[in-house]
Amino acid sequence: MIAHVLLPLPVDHGFDFLVPAALAAEIAVGRRVKVRFTGRDRTGIVAAVAAESAHPGELEPVLAVYPAPAFSPAALEFALEVARDYLAPPGVAVNRILPHRVAAQPRERHFCLAVDLTTAVAALERMTRAPRQAAVMRALLAATTPLSPGQLRAALGDVGRPLARLVELGLVKECGHDRPPSSPAHPLPPEHETQAAWVDALPRSGTALVYARRRYAGYARILRERLTPASGALVLAPEILAATALHRFLARYTPGPIALYHSGLPDGVRGRVWEEVRAKKVQIVVGTRSALFLPFSRLELIIVDDEQDRSYKQDEMLPYYHACTVAENRGTDGLVILGTAAPAVETFQRASQGDIALVRTDNASAVNVRIVDMKGEPSPVSTPLRDALARTLAANGKAIVMVPRRGYFQAVICKQCGRPLRCPHCGVNLAYDVNRAQLVCRVCGRAYSRFACPHCGSRALRFVGAGVERVRDEIVHAFPDARTLLVNGELIARYPDLDLEHAVADADVIVGTPMIAKGGPIPGLRLAAAIGVDALLAVPDFRAAERAYQHLIGLAGRMEDGELIIQTNYPDHYALRSVATGNYELLRENELAAREAFSYPPFARLARIFLTARSPTRRRVDADRISAALAEFGVELLGPSPHPRRAATDFILVKAKDATVLPTACRAARDTGARVEIDIDPDRI
DNA sequence: AGCACGCCGACT
DNA sequence: GTCGGCGTGCTC
Ligand SMILES: [Zn+2]
Ligand SMILES: [Zn+2]
Numbered sequence: 001m002i003a004h005v006l007l008p009l010p011v012d013h014g015f016d017f018l019v020p021a022a023l024a025a026e027i028a029v030g031r032r033v034k035v036r037f038t039g040r041d042r043t044g045i046v047a048a049v050a051a052e053s054a055h056p057g058e059l060e061p062v063l064a065v066y067p068a069p070a071f072s073p074a075a076l077e078f079a080l081e082v083a084r085d086y087l088a089p090p091g092v093a094v095n096r097i098l099p100h101r102v103a104a105q106p107r108e109r110h111f112c113l114a115v116d117l118t119t120a121v122a123a124l125e126r127m128t129r130a131p132r133q134a135a136v137m138r139a140l141l142a143a144t145t146p147l148s149p150g151q152l153r154a155a156l157g158d159v160g161r162p163l164a165r166l167v168e169l170g171l172v173k174e175c176g177h178d179r180p181p182s183s184p185a186h187p188l189p190p191e192h193e194t195q196a197a198w199v200d201a202l203p204r205s206g207t208a209l210v211y212a213r214r215r216y217a218g219y220a221r222i223l224r225e226r227l228t229p230a231s232g233a234l235v236l237a238p239e240i241l242a243a244t245a246l247h248r249f250l251a252r253y254t255p256g257p258i259a260l261y262h263s264g265l266p267d268g269v270r271g272r273v274w275e276e277v278r279a280k281k282v283q284i285v286v287g288t289r290s291a292l293f294l295p296f297s298r299l300e301l302i303i304v305d306d307e308q309d310r311s312y313k314q315d316e317m318l319p320y321y322h323a324c325t326v327a328e329n330r331g332t333d334g335l336v337i338l339g340t341a342a343p344a345v346e347t348f349q350r351a352s353q354g355d356i357a358l359v360r361t362d363n364a365s366a367v368n369v370r371i372v373d374m375k376g377e378p379s380p381v382s383t384p385l386r387d388a389l390a391r392t393l394a395a396n397g398k399a400i401v402m403v404p405r406r407g408y409f410q411a412v413i414c415k416q417c418g419r420p421l422r423c424p425h426c427g428v429n430l431a432y433d434v435n436r437a438q439l440v441c442r443v444c445g446r447a448y449s450r451f452a453c454p455h456c457g458s459r460a461l462r463f464v465g466a467g468v469e470r471v472r473d474e475i476v477h478a479f480p481d482a483r484t485l486l487v488n489g490e491l492i493a494r495y496p497d498l499d500l501e502h503a504v505a506d507a508d509v510i511v512g513t514p515m516i517a518k519g520g521p522i523p524g525l526r527l528a529a530a531i532g533v534d535a536l537l538a539v540p541d542f543r544a545a546e547r548a549y550q551h552l553i554g555l556a557g558r559m560e561d562g563e564l565i566i567q568t569n570y571p572d573h574y575a576l577r578s579v580a581t582g583n584y585e586l587l588r589e590n591e592l593a594a595r596e597a598f599s600y601p602p603f604a605r606l607a608r609i610f611l612t613a614r615s616p617t618r619r620r621v622d623a624d625r626i627s628a629a630l631a632e633f634g635v636e637l638l639g640p641s642p643h644p645r646r647a648a649t650d651f652i653l654v655k656a657k658d659a660t661v662l663p664t665a666c667r668a669a670r671d672t673g674a675r676v677e678i679d680i681d682p683d684r685i
Numbered sequence: 686a687g688c689a690c691g692c693c694g695a696c697t
Numbered sequence: 698g699t700c701g702g703c704g705t706g707c708t709c
Contacts, residue, residue, distance in 0.1 A: 002709095004709090005709080007708095007709095009708085011707095011708090014709085015708075015709035016709050017709065018709090035709085037708070037709075038707090038708050038709095039708095053709075055709050057708095057709070058709080059709055060709060613704095614703080615703085618703090618704080673705095
């Protein structure tokens with residue numbers, strides 16, 4: 001017997017191995033196996049089992065078979081289809097998707113009263129000399145479900161001793177739950193019921209763009225009303241934080257167990273969820289894009305929340321897939337919901353052409369938008385913003401300030417000759433880091449202490465582009481009594497378990513990078529401000545204005561009502577006017593016109609071809625070979641230009657006005673033999 | 686991906 | 698003469 005195994009190598013085929021008789025019963029398509037390959041042990045995934053091999057040479061034996069976690073045959077086929085669509089090596093893709101181990105179910109014990117209520121109350125009255133025991137008894141009396149030691153500890157502190165004593169006395173017993181009994185779903189609060197009204201307008205199947213400011217309650221309603229017992233449902237959020245918040249919400253308002261699945265979980269936990277899905281023990285999963293590959297046997301419903309978010313595009317690692325597209329392929333005979341408060345221009349275009357359904361609620365928001373013209377404003381915190389902050393804080397309201405730049409100052413410019421100070425190694429502008437009191441390069445990390453212009457020698461320097469830390473300091477200086485919280489990537493990296501919701505609840509002013517524009521309403525928030533949106537508008541990407549719009553809508557979405565202040569030098573920019581007037585069409589029309597004029601999506605399809613080779617001449621030769629190979633397809637090539645992050649890598653941008661030729665052209669580029677990686681439909685350029 | 690093979694410039 | 702650079706191709 002032969003096993004055809006996909007190894008994690010950048011090749012487009014698998015390798016055959018001999019299945020020893022002892023492993024014949026265990027071998028199965030989708031399982032992970034250990035093999036000896038080129039002198040070392042490796043693991044791969046069985047793509048097929050056959051009687052014989054077409055390989056002429058000797059075959060190595062399969063050394064071990066791992067029954068779990070494993071792909072179901074259908075899940076494997078789907079993963080391979082995605083790899084094929086995105087021109088990724090199948091072995092690389094499937095080995096990345098499948099977790100490696102299955103962690104044991106955490107054996108959380110649960111305790112409940114062992115006696116009836118009257119006996120318990122009588123015992124409690126006699127417990128005057130054992131207050132800890134009494135506290136445990138009271139907690140168990142009040143609880144509607146059994147409690148785990150962890151839950152008791154959270155409420156009462158360390159109660160191991162008193163709990164053990166109560167068990168000894170026969171007042172409390174352990175009840176045999178492996179997992180906490182799923183709490184009965186809470187009814188939706190009335191205000192959520194109205195927010196969920198759009199569910200009635202959904203089609204039965206196909207893809208629907210749900211353009212609604214508030215969507216979570218609707219998702220809970222769909223899960224309650226539309227899910228049949230035999231089917232699975234998948235709910236995606238763009239990032240781990242958002243997935244966790246959505247999971248918490250849906251677990252509260254939906255009956256039955258809901259699993260959480262994302263790449264931040266330990267491998268073993270992911271493996272456990274994977275296997276629970278395969279065994280149909282879990283019907284609903286909330287997660288990030290990697291959850292799309294879970295082995296659901298039937299998937300009637302996929303919800304992609306915040307459809308416009310660029311985190312849905314995998315662009316750091318193969319396969320370079322987009323979660324929305326993959327979701328639509330995955331849920332072909334069910335319902336796929338793309339939910340958003342600020343639709344991607346491309347998605348909305350599909351809806352307006354009738355390719356997908358459009359469900360649009362009245363998105364009028366109670367947020368009042370004010371655009372502040374920054375011409376002549378010396379401080380990054382304008383006078384109108386300062387006044388609004390003072391008013392808000394005086395009225396015990398909360399404020400949030402978004403600054404799209406990290407650190408302290410974006411750049412340092414010579415007052416004498418006007419030129420920016422650059423890193424001599426990388427050529428990029430140097431940023432100022434207050435903590436080190438040095439100029440730092442964001443590309444190579446080098447720091448410099450020489451504060452003088454290399455061109456004219458002048459020591460008169462101007463710091464420009466206030467970053468989030470600088471704005472925070474400015475606000476702390478202006479409002480020393482307010483509790484100010486800085487939220488940036490560094491904070492999340494340093495405290496991965498930080499409960500952001502709690503931290504935010506304790507702050508008066510939250511200053512942060514655009515990550516704070518994601519998420520639901522913050523209680524008590526009355527003022528939101530966007531500082532330096534011009535930096536967002538100036539990003540060299542055809543989607544820059546759309547992204548700025550989406551960030552601003554996201555920021556406004558963190559308030560139920562209140563004021564949004566936008567600081568800009570371009571008060572008439574259509575993206576900002578569109579936010580101010582609540583008129584999405586204004587953004588859409590301007591974007592469509594620009595993209596049609598310059599042949600960008602949705603009027604063309606793009607791909608990036610990465611060329612990796614040590615020598616630049618080699619990359620040049622490859623680039624020439626590719627442009628020769630693509631000549632016949634009538635596509636436009638831009639570049640090659642150096643990759644912004646990866647060393648020894650260039651990329652070519654491919655633009656195809658005919659959407660259907662792009663995959664063919666990309667395949668032709670791959671088959672030139674040049675060492676390439678291809679990113680179809682990139683999300684940033 | 687890793688590793689061997691093989692071909693051309695420049696060094697004891 | 699050999700050493701070592703990397704481009705090419707193969708691994709079940
Ligand atoms: Zn100068
Ligand atoms: Zn540098």
